[in-house]
Amino acid sequence: NAGVMQNPRHLVRRRGQEARLRCSPMKGHSHVYWYRQLPEEGLKFMVYLQKENIIDESGMPKERFSAEFPKEGPSILRIQQVVRGDSAAYFCASSPPMRDTQYFGPGTRLTVL
Amino acid sequence: SQQGEEDPQALSIQEGENATMNCSYKTSINNLQWYRQNSGRGLVHLILIRSNEREKHSGRLRVTLDTSKKSSSLLITASRAADTASYFCATAVSNFGNEKLTFGTGTRLTIIP
Numbered sequence: 001n002a003g004v005m006q007n008p009r010h011l012v013r014r015r016g017q018e019a020r021l022r023c024s025p026m027k028g029h030s031h032v033y034w035y036r037q038l039p040e041e042g043l044k045f046m047v048y049l050q051k052e053n054i055i056d057e058s059g060m061p062k063e064r065f066s067a068e069f070p071k072e073g074p075s076i077l078r079i080q081q082v083v084r085g086d087s088a089a090y091f092c093a094s095s096p097p098m099r100d101t102q103y104f105g106p107g108t109r110l111t112v113l
Numbered sequence: 114s115q116q117g118e119e120d121p122q123a124l125s126i127q128e129g130e131n132a133t134m135n136c137s138y139k140t141s142i143n144n145l146q147w148y149r150q151n152s153g154r155g156l157v158h159l160i161l162i163r164s165n166e167r168e169k170h171s172g173r174l175r176v177t178l179d180t181s182k183k184s185s186s187l188l189i190t191a192s193r194a195a196d197t198a199s200y201f202c203a204t205a206v207s208n209f210g211n212e213k214l215t216f217g218t219g220t221r222l223t224i225i226p
Binding site: 042044056100101 | 143144146148154155156157158161201203205211212213214215216217218219
């Protein structure tokens with residue numbers, strides 16, 4: 001059973017460009033979470049999704065950020081018009097229904113030039 | 114201070130010694146989890162302790178939870194070089210699983226061979 005997959009592992013964007021981060025949950029996991037980690041800090045929750053539904057987006061910035069988890073395919077975290085402050089590691093986690101433990105992917109390290 | 118703060122922020126010990134890290138939190142919780150993060154990698158789940166539990170063991174790991182003090186400790190016995198990593202506590206408040214985790218700021222553990 002493959003773990004949580006994230007791609008790309010590293011992403012470099014110039015200010016103003018768009019960043020798309022992908023996450024494929026573990027097989028059988030219908031719940032996906034996105035977290036952001038700034039250098040030398042802990043992870044901060046961004047959004048929690050189930051298939052075709054956003055359950056909790058209380059950690060998402062109001063502008064430029066969006067997330068989806070379509071019926072088919074990976075979950076996507078999209079950042080429009082990136083700024084230098086968006087540079088961070090973005091982690092995706094997944095879990096099966098009614099479970100507390102979240103399984104994390106290796107992360108995508110976004111660098112905005 | 115924020116929900117989930119570990120102390121110390123950094124800890125260096127000799128291989129073979131025991132390492133103790135502490136985590137404090139502010140709100141009532143359903144469970145508390147400890148994760149390990151190796152440099153530049155994703156998080157690995159170590160152990161989960163529920164609010165009605167006081168102590169839990171897993172291999173060389175021992176976790177305690179004191180809900181009256183809103184604190185937890187992680188003890189790693191007989192440390193090894195491979196234990197060098199950052200350790201984070203994370204809390205969940207729901208009884209039903211599948212919710213966001215609130216992470217602490219982490220303890221960076223260095224094991225000196």
